[in-house]
Amino acid sequence: MCSTAASIDIRNYHELDQQLRAIPGWQGEYYQMSPGSFAGRTVHVALEDVEIFEEQMNLRVEQTFRTPVDALVFSFDMKDSTLHILTDQASNTWVTPADYCELAVVFKRSASILDGLAADLGDLILTPLQSKYCRLFSHWLSTTLHSAARNPAAGLPLGIKKQLLEDCFFILEQEMDGVSSEVVRSEQSRKAIRRVIELVEDSPCESFSAPELASAAGVSLRRLQQLFRAYAGMSPTQWLRLRRLNAVRRDLMRSTAAETTVAEVAMRWSFWHLGRFAQSYYSLFGEHPSTTLLHSASASEAPQ
Template sequence: MTSLNPLRVQAFTTADVAEQVRATPGWAQHYQQMSPGHFAGLVRCLDLQGVDVYEERMNTRVEQSFSAPSGSLAFCFDRSDNSLYVLNGESRNIWITPENYQEVAVVFGPEFVRGHGLDVAAMEGLFMAPLNSQQNALFSSWLSSTLTRLSQSLDSPDEGALAEQLLEDCLFILDNACARLAQNELWRRTEERNIMRRVCEWAADSPEETVNLLELSHIAGGSLRQLQSAFKAYTGMTPTHWLRLRRLNGARRELLKARDVTVAEVAMRWSFWHLGRFSSSYQALFKELPSETLKRNGFRLPLKHG
């Protein structure tokens, strides 16, 4: 991991999802890789004394289970589809990024929110809903280029003026996005967000538990159709595929910390009843066999096959 420079603009290049999480302190986050390949990420951040600006890039699909900083108000711009997501300090959700994901975000801290009298409660119904505005793409591009300019400049910005400008811009964009929302669309997005919130809470509280599709819909408090619609909107994949990848990530965590188990035992614990299919699926996602994970972790496997 590398970092720079004297203007409080910092850049971190990362080689795994754990490093990506550590590069953004203050957020309660858990990342899991959800597409094949060696992970490569970048995080850039600017500290404006109460307002933080972030840019994040990741080359693989990643499941992000996260909570925003307590008392904060965050504006997150997804550059893959130019959507805005607004989060408050209680936002807790699951999001699965596309490959080669880019996002810029402005996070207004608790003191800034209180000092400016921002009525966060009035935004209820908008949190975690994809909001569209003609200004989204322009603003996110400007914010990314501003981070680049400040990281290369010897002149320190007027932090207070920049923070005020960011607030004004974000509220203007939010106002325009709200004007485009139909009431029935807002209701549907609220229901989908509630479903994903319940799924996220279960996933965070029971990381080692495996369930089937019907059990997951019961946890989510919706029908199978509602569950599938919510997953499509928020993750871009089916709930069945998500459950399978979650099991693979759980098996990997166990293999990375194991010393006295076999691949077959780990596969059975995570409900992979066919060892060959487990090994091939694992290799497709992580670019190595389960047996290679164990060997790399210092354990010599007595089993001849992955």
């Protein structure tokens, strides 16, 4: 049987930032949003003008990212059987469920068939599109990738790039009718959430109150609560606290006990009650902040 030669890179991770850095061309941040020890996996295939990713994570994670430049991305949520269209024209943000698995097909816009298409999609970008075909397609593609990984000599099916293009746009076409009113509502919600995220990113160390976040979003406090329950499954202040805990963890992992203390890092991120902070940190990451700092120091002292 004829096939397409491809190198399939499969990697496992135990730190969130390691998984983020493993995906070439994507820029952004990951924030752990549910308690436990992180475990993740990526599968990556690079073909001419097309890339395929499969990403798995055991915990809920907020992803804030930009796609590779000049790319159009079809992202399939395998748990909810939904399709999201992503481009580099907008900052993409969402919170994954636990035990998340996503398949993404990245088309480089150097392919003439994609010229100007991203602008035509307009408000469909990031709108969840549900279809029975999402499950069928993502199951087929995942099975195909893992079969090829087990037998590299067999490669991928001949003509897979053409099939990916045809299948992705077929699924998109099935869902483009009848979404106009839903698109308007989801676009308004995304803009409100995005205004909150921009405020937090402009002053990442601040601990904003719920009224301050609602004012930045341009919505009522009650509406902000509803939006964040739908977006993150929690209140906006809980969401902000988890983001700051993630920031503390990153700083601790990049430092040593000779350079800083847990208290200094915690207060840098507006955690003034250190006992309560330590309890929250342990509940989220499953280890004490002093342990994280100790591990980072041990890693830096290890022989190269």
